Amino acid sequence: MSSLSLYDTLTRTTSAFVPLKAGEVGIYLCGATVQAPPHIGHVRSGVNFDILRRWLTKSGYNVTFIRNVTDIDDKILHKAVHEESPWWAVAMKYERAFSDAYAALNVQPPTYEPRATGHITQMIELMASLIERGAAYAPGNGDVYLEVRKLNSYLTLSRQKLDDLQPAADADETFKKDPRDFALWKAAKPGDPSWPTPWGSGRPGWHLECSAMAYAYLGESFDIHGGGLDLIFPHHENEIAQSEAAGFAFSKRWMHNAWVTASGEKMSKSLGNSLQVAELLKTVRGIELRWYLGSAHYRSMLEFSHEALAESATAFRRIEGFLTRATEILGTAPTPVISQGFTDAMNDDLAVPTALAGISEALRLGNSAITSGDKSVIATSASEIRGALEVLGCDPLDPAFTVSGGADLTDALDGVIQLALAQRTAARERKDFASSDQIRDGLTALGINIEDTAQGPRWSISQISEK
């Protein structure tokens, strides 16, 4: 039995995962700044860490998974001006958009999903502690800064030198002791939202919320902190600085997912709306988009193209088709089983691509067994495949992906189609292939695919067509 090893950005090595507390895992994932609709890059992080969470859960851990919502930030305020809406309305609107996208991709809701604005008290307490410990200072203008020169260590995650950094440009330099000190809290500006503190009214800096909320929900130390690669600096460095200066051991391991790129570049708004999740879901189903995002290794760059997505969806439908046929033949949905090969692959820093090779093997065996009628092998293969898909969050038999309220309709449709198929079978038996093909073509035109199998003809509704 292999045991789980995970990569750690801090050490740049893969090492055995040992939880702080036996049987328990605490994960903090930096979630979205809700200032625009989610694009495919945003949700890759959600999917990757959802797979990690599912695998930890499947491995027997009780996982506490925190993913925050940054609902106060410069970009949100700018957007509010642009959209002529209150900042909180903008935040809510895009938070919903993210929630919808996560749901469409079957990303499990976090154990807790704290919003920054709901944790101002915790942030003030953290700042008070940092000031008391001499790690932070309030120069009197309403800002609060962390004094980076006083830190025992800084920039250990990105391995940069403090003197190579240029000063942060987010506040008035005249109040800083050192230009590289960063803002924990920003003094109120006219018209901007603000909250009262002992040092003046203002709003949180970008980094403070994560330290405060991680402490609130996971305590002084927890197992894994995750996020996208770009968060390593400055966000995660500053989280470490704040939390360690407050006396917390903070995260024991750092995990970062790589980019989805387009035309070799990091996804950005200049690419327009075409890569927004909502747009992509017009071309493939959520389960297919998830399969695409999840099938590359989380630390590998994923070069997006519509062709690659369509191809990935084709591959997924093949697996799905087998599970559907297997379920029909077995008369019951296969029980999910985790194979040794899958376990070994996942335990090796979530080597999903390697695990997928095993699925392909099981798929081949299972399809052959359908031809030969070996139910035992069909059941074994289907169970292994379903077990793997379940961990990947791509189980087509998962109720999350089935259309609700459609069962009665499906039964009625089945009756109608069976009538047509009976006519076709009769025509075929009297070698009237013109008539039988006419029936099949008619059904195909309606989006009903017909296959003649050893068990007789079967039908399925064709999926979203490729564009």
Add this chain to the structure above:
RNA sequence: GGUCGGAUGGCCGAGAGGCGAGGCAAGGGACUGCAAAUCCCUCUACACGGGUUCAAAUCCCGUUCCGACCUCCA
């Protein structure tokens, strides 16, 4: 300028000193009235130049190109 990651077949994507992952596409075959689905077979690789080694896609040095974060310049 600093820090870091990458370059694998038509395409997508693993692997990380010795046996050519896997998928998609393509070609051939089996099955089929014809299809579809499925199965079988085939093909095409490790950016470039050196080096280490019995053996390098994998390690080392250099080069080119691509990208990320922070800068710089404009």
